[in-house]
Amino acid sequence: xxxxxxxxxxxxxxxxxxxxxxxxxxxxxxxxxxxxxxxxxxxxxxxxxxxxxxxxxxxxxxxxxxxxxxxxxxxxxxxxxxxxxxxxxxxxxxxxxxxxxxxxxxxxxxxxxxxxxxxxxxxxxxxxxxxxxxxxxxxxxxxxxxxxxxxxxxxxxxxxxxxxxxxxxxxxxxxxxxxxxxxxxxxxxxxxxxxxxxxxxxxxxxxxxxxxxxxxxxxxxxxxxxxxxxxxxxxxxxxxxxxxxxxxxxxxxxxxxxxxxxxxxx
Amino acid sequence: xxxxxxxxxxxxxxxxxxxxxxxxxxxxxxxxxxxxxxxxxxxxxxxxxxxxxxxxxxxxxxxxxxxxxxxxxxxxxxxxxxxxxxxxxxxxxxxxxxxxxxxxxxxxxxxxxxxxxxxxxxxxxxxxxxxxxxxxxxxxxxxxxxxxxxxxxxxxxxxxxxxxxxxxxxxxxxxxxxxxxxxxxxxxxxxxxxxxxxxxxxxxxxxxxxxxxxxxxxxxxxxxxxxxxxxxxxxxxxxxxxxxxxxxxxxxxxxxxxxxxxxxxxxxxxxxxxxxxxxxxxxxxxxxxxxxxxxxxxxxxxxxxxxxxxxxxxxxxxxxxxxxxxxxxxx
Amino acid sequence: xxxxxxxxxxxxxxxxxxxxxxxxxxxxxxxxxxxxxxxxxxxxxxxxxxxxxxxxxxxxxxxxxxxxxxxxxxxxxxxxxxxxxxxxxxxxxxxxxxxxxxxxxxxxxxxxxxxxxxxxxxxxxxxxxxxxxxxxxxxxxxxxxxxxxxxxxxxxxxxxxxxxxxxxxxxxxxxxxxxxxxxxxxxxxxxxxxxxxxxxxxxxxxxxxxxxxxxxxxxxxxxxxxxxxxxxxxxxxxxxxxxxxxxxxxxxxxxxxxxxxxxxxxxxxxxxxxxxxxxxxxxxxxxxxxxxxxxxxxxxxxxxxxxxxxxxxxxxxxxxxxxxxxxxxxxxxxxxxxxxxxxxxxxxxxxxxxxxxx
Numbered sequence: 008x009x010x011x012x013x014x015x016x017x018x019x020x021x022x023x024x025x026x027x028x029x030x031x032x033x034x035x036x037x038x039x040x041x042x043x044x045x046x047x048x049x050x051x052x053x054x055x056x057x058x059x060x061x062x063x064x065x066x067x068x069x070x071x072x073x074x075x076x077x078x079x080x081x082x083x084x085x086x087x088x089x090x091x092x093x094x095x096x097x098x099x100x101x102x103x104x105x106x107x108x109x110x111x112x113x114x115x116x117x118x119x120x121x122x123x124x125x126x127x128x129x130x131x132x133x134x135x136x137x138x139x140x141x142x143x144x145x146x147x148x149x150x151x152x153x154x155x156x157x158x159x160x161x162x163x164x165x166x167x168x169x170x171x172x173x174x175x176x177x178x179x180x181x182x183x184x185x186x187x188x189x190x191x192x193x194x195x196x197x198x199x200x201x202x203x204x205x206x207x208x209x210x211x212x213x214x215x216x217x218x219x220x221x222x223x224x225x226x227x228x229x230x231x232x233x234x235x236x237x238x239x240x241x242x243x244x245x246x247x248x249x250x251x252x253x254x255x256x257x258x259x260x261x262x263x264x265x266x267x268x269x270x271x272x273x
Numbered sequence: 274x275x276x277x278x279x280x281x282x283x284x285x286x287x288x289x290x291x292x293x294x295x296x297x298x299x300x301x302x303x304x305x306x307x308x309x310x311x312x313x314x315x316x317x318x319x320x321x322x323x324x325x326x327x328x329x330x331x332x333x334x335x336x337x338x339x340x341x342x343x344x345x346x347x348x349x350x351x352x353x354x355x356x357x358x359x360x361x362x363x364x365x366x367x368x369x370x371x372x373x374x375x376x377x378x379x380x381x382x383x384x385x386x387x388x389x390x391x392x393x394x395x396x397x398x399x400x401x402x403x404x405x406x407x408x409x410x411x412x413x414x415x416x417x418x419x420x421x422x423x424x425x426x427x428x429x430x431x432x433x434x435x436x437x438x439x440x441x442x443x444x445x446x447x448x449x450x451x452x453x454x455x456x457x458x459x460x461x462x463x464x465x466x467x468x469x470x471x472x473x474x475x476x477x478x479x480x481x482x483x484x485x486x487x488x489x490x491x492x493x494x495x496x497x498x499x500x501x502x503x504x505x506x507x508x509x510x511x512x513x514x515x516x517x518x519x520x521x522x523x524x525x526x527x528x529x530x531x532x533x534x535x536x537x538x539x540x541x542x543x544x545x546x547x548x549x550x551x552x553x554x555x556x557x558x559x560x561x562x563x564x565x566x567x568x569x570x571x572x573x574x575x576x577x578x579x580x581x582x583x584x585x586x587x588x589x590x591x592x593x594x595x596x597x598x599x600x601x602x603x604x
Numbered sequence: 605x606x607x608x609x610x611x612x613x614x615x616x617x618x619x620x621x622x623x624x625x626x627x628x629x630x631x632x633x634x635x636x637x638x639x640x641x642x643x644x645x646x647x648x649x650x651x652x653x654x655x656x657x658x659x660x661x662x663x664x665x666x667x668x669x670x671x672x673x674x675x676x677x678x679x680x681x682x683x684x685x686x687x688x689x690x691x692x693x694x695x696x697x698x699x700x701x702x703x704x705x706x707x708x709x710x711x712x713x714x715x716x717x718x719x720x721x722x723x724x725x726x727x728x729x730x731x732x733x734x735x736x737x738x739x740x741x742x743x744x745x746x747x748x749x750x751x752x753x754x755x756x757x758x759x760x761x762x763x764x765x766x767x768x769x770x771x772x773x774x775x776x777x778x779x780x781x782x783x784x785x786x787x788x789x790x791x792x793x794x795x796x797x798x799x800x801x802x803x804x805x806x807x808x809x810x811x812x813x814x815x816x817x818x819x820x821x822x823x824x825x826x827x828x829x830x831x832x833x834x835x836x837x838x839x840x841x842x843x844x845x846x847x848x849x850x851x852x853x854x855x856x857x858x859x860x861x862x863x864x865x866x867x868x869x870x871x872x873x874x875x876x877x878x879x880x881x882x883x884x885x886x887x888x889x890x891x892x893x894x895x896x897x898x899x900x901x902x903x904x905x906x907x908x909x910x911x912x913x914x915x916x917x918x919x920x921x922x923x924x925x926x927x928x929x930x931x932x933x934x935x936x937x938x939x940x941x942x943x944x945x946x947x948x949x950x951x952x953x954x955x956x957x958x959x960x961x962x
Contacts, residue, residue, distance in 0.1 A: 071824070091828050092830050095827075101828050108822065109820075109826075112818070120818045121829060123818075130839075133807055133811060137806075140810060144617075145617045148620075149617060386938075396680060399738075400933065401933065401938075403874065403877070404930045404931065405930065407926050408931055408934070411926030411928075411930060414919075415924070535742065538739075539736070539739055574753065578743065578746040578747040581739070584740070585743040588728045588731070588732050
């Protein structure tokens with residue numbers, strides 16, 4: 008729990024809000040009538056038992072799933088669904104529960120791929136790889152090297168990510184997302200399967216990204232200790248329904264949340 | 274004046290539209306016997322496509338491998354049978370030996386291709402079956418020679434000649450061997466259906482199709498299952514090869530025709546036996562009808578691409594095929 | 605020992621982003637180019653120049669084309685032969701309609717025709733992948749092949765149904781047709797292949813190459829990073845077909861001297877695909893290695909046993925090469941799915957640290 012006293016100066020207006028969203032696959036309801044908002048500059052956690060609809064919610068936010076009902080407002084623009092490239096162009100980046108790196112590419116190329124939207128030199132210059140195209144390549148390489156330094160992965164730059172251990176893959180994936188210079192970063196279980204030390208490292212990177220780059224972060228995490236330490240506000244989903252929303256302290260003492268986690272009969 | 278000028282162009286267009294949209298149907302109505310004959314031919318070739326597709330489906334269901342070599346296995350099986358017979362082996366012994374050869378092939382493929390590649394992406398296994406295809410072509414030609422051969426029918430007691438019906442204002446000819454093929458193919462499909470639903474091995478096969486890991490965890494041996502399905506596909510290939518060979522020569526030139534089972538799979542789905550059959554018949558009928566009635570408009574030979582273009586249209590507008598379910602991608 | 609990068613410090617990102625960052629690699633490349641441009645023509649050996657080097661380069665170019673599509677973008681195509689055919693027939697039509705225009709202009713322009721056809725047949729790739737797409741490309745293969753036979757306008761109504769390359773000059777030197785010398789043709793092919801390889805290599809090492817590989821490795825993640833799938837895939841189809849088309853035009857105009865539709869059949873598609881698989885999916889140098897291996901294999905099968913006193917019949921040579929290529933595909937996929945290029949990379953890595961194991 009950070010900033011115990013009063014509102015935090017980091018946190019600004021609502022960046023993204025989701026209103027009354029429902030999503031189902033065939034007959035299975037993944038999300039029912041959930042609303043939540045994410046404020047500029049905050050770290051927002053989404054928690055809940057398995058199958059609560061957390062990942063589905065991230066997929067709705069960055070346009071991979073189309074909700075049957077509800078509205079999404081991002082940077083003041085309201086729409087019924089997001090498209091993946093609109094989300095990316097609007098500055099939403101994402102990491103995945105099961106690492107979704109480009110396995111055949113080196114760590115450097117993966118992170119460079121994160122800069123794609125920011126690179127504009129056309130086919131002609133790309134064919135020559137000279138002049139403006141080379142200047143652009145070098146400029147973005149410089150940015151990417153800063154991220155590589157920040158994540159301390161200098162020594163694995165040239166290694167194809169498929170051959171890296173899991174913890175490092177997660178770090179490269181964070182780097183790729185950061186390379187997009189996102190306004191909103193969605194992290195799906197960034198610490199799943201990590202040991203304590205790796206978790207501490209990853210927490211550090213998340214906090215630093217939030218503080219240094221001012222990135223708004225929404226994360227799904229199962230480790231309650233991490234969630235309570237990192238996040239400003241927590242929303243709790245269970246069976247696709249929002250059961251609680253508030254500061255970590257509020258949520259921790261919420262009876263519905265305790266019931267959901269301990270499995271009290273509804 | 275103005276109207277005068279436009280008329281020739283207009284009438285040429287009308288004539289063209291007439292040739293496409295009306296004339297073929299007039300022809301059909303005027304000569305129903307030819308239509309019936311064309312439909313029959315379409316059904317017969319469709320059945321053979323369906324049989325090749327059936328081999329694909331068997332292997333795909335049980336191992337997730339898209340076996341590009343199925344068409345070549347058809348030719349290879351037929352070539353083995355004829356080659357042994359020509360070398361002086363009695364017909365039914367040659368048939369039995371061809372079955373043994375297909376079993377050995379299944380065993381060798383499992384050992385040397387599938388087992389080392391287990392767990393690789395599907396596309397790698399798919400490409401490996403290209404390797405099997407080329408290997409079998411080279412191997413078959415070295416052993417049995419590259420010249421086209423004639424399928425043995427009489428020594429296997431398969432009927433010869435045709436039944437002619439004088440009907441529909443003309444005559445319709447049905448080759449007896451085609452009728453025999455239809456009967457035996459139906460029996461084989463029924464046999465496979467019973468095998469899958471009633472026997473222990475059949476149920477195990479379906480379990481493997483659902484999940485490799487789950488099947489392993491309840492003690493089903495993947496290696497055995499693979500040998501069995503490849504052998505079953507080899508048997509289907511042998512039957513297909515006999516009847517196909519009886520309609521034309523036995524040579525690796527059949528390979529190009531065998532590829533038409535691939536569009537059949539797009540229509541019917543990769544995992545459905547009824548789908549393979551229906552898809553095969555649709556493609557067979559369609560290409561014969563189109564070639565007979567519309568082919569002359571464009572110079573003929575449309576059956577070289579008709580099946581693929583139909584498949585392409587399906588892929589564009591209905592990628593899941595006729596019966597397939599939509600797959601939701603999850604991440 | 606000679607292959608060391610010690611002491612070669614990169615002081616700028618530009619030098620570190622170079623395609624050949626290590627000095628020895630650049631020297632090696634220069635030596636290869638010198639051999640290709642000077643030593644090989646100096647042999648004046650018609651067999652080497654016309655029957656080995658020229659076709660090898662053309663196949664390598666086609667392999668680069670297919671590798672862009674299959675190796676870099678992960679879209680499997682069985683229509684390479686037909687796309688090469690589009691290039692060849694387009695070049696033939698263009699040069700017979702406009703004979704006064706420089707033939708090289710038409711060779712390159714024919715690539716654009718092929719690219720357009722490639723884009724058309726690449727449209728289904730938005731929704732399908734893997735073997736589904738492979739089947740869709742078979743439609744291109746068989747439909748185009750049919751056009752090459754049944755549309756007589758494409759071969760100027762020749763009775764033979766084949767295209768015959770007319771004689772064309774470039775700066776007063778005969779470059780196509782039966783009277784062109786092997787050396788001339790070789791130089792033209794070599795120059796074009798070197799330039800096009802350089803351009804392709806630039807492309808795959810930059811933003812566009814990364815977009816292609818991202819789509820190949822994880823299309824959903826690529827999309828969520830703002831890479832639009834359809835334009836990216838269609839660009840791959842376009843560039844790939846361009847290369848295949850130019851290779852097809854070169855094949856007919858500077859090697860065969862004439863061709864019929866069967867040259868661009870499904871077997872050509874497979875030959876090129878095998879070159880790419882064996883050489884290495886997603887590798888420029890692999891395209892050359894694969895082309896060399898598969899093209900030279902039948903030549904070796906013909907001449908090695910002959911020199912040992914065991915001449916093989918040409919049918920046997922063909923059958924044996926089918927078997928060997930088939931077996932090689934399987935072995936490569938089992939041992940090293942990234943092909944010869946990866947083995948080459950491993951060798952270089954070993955050399956770099958030699959005599960220590962790592």
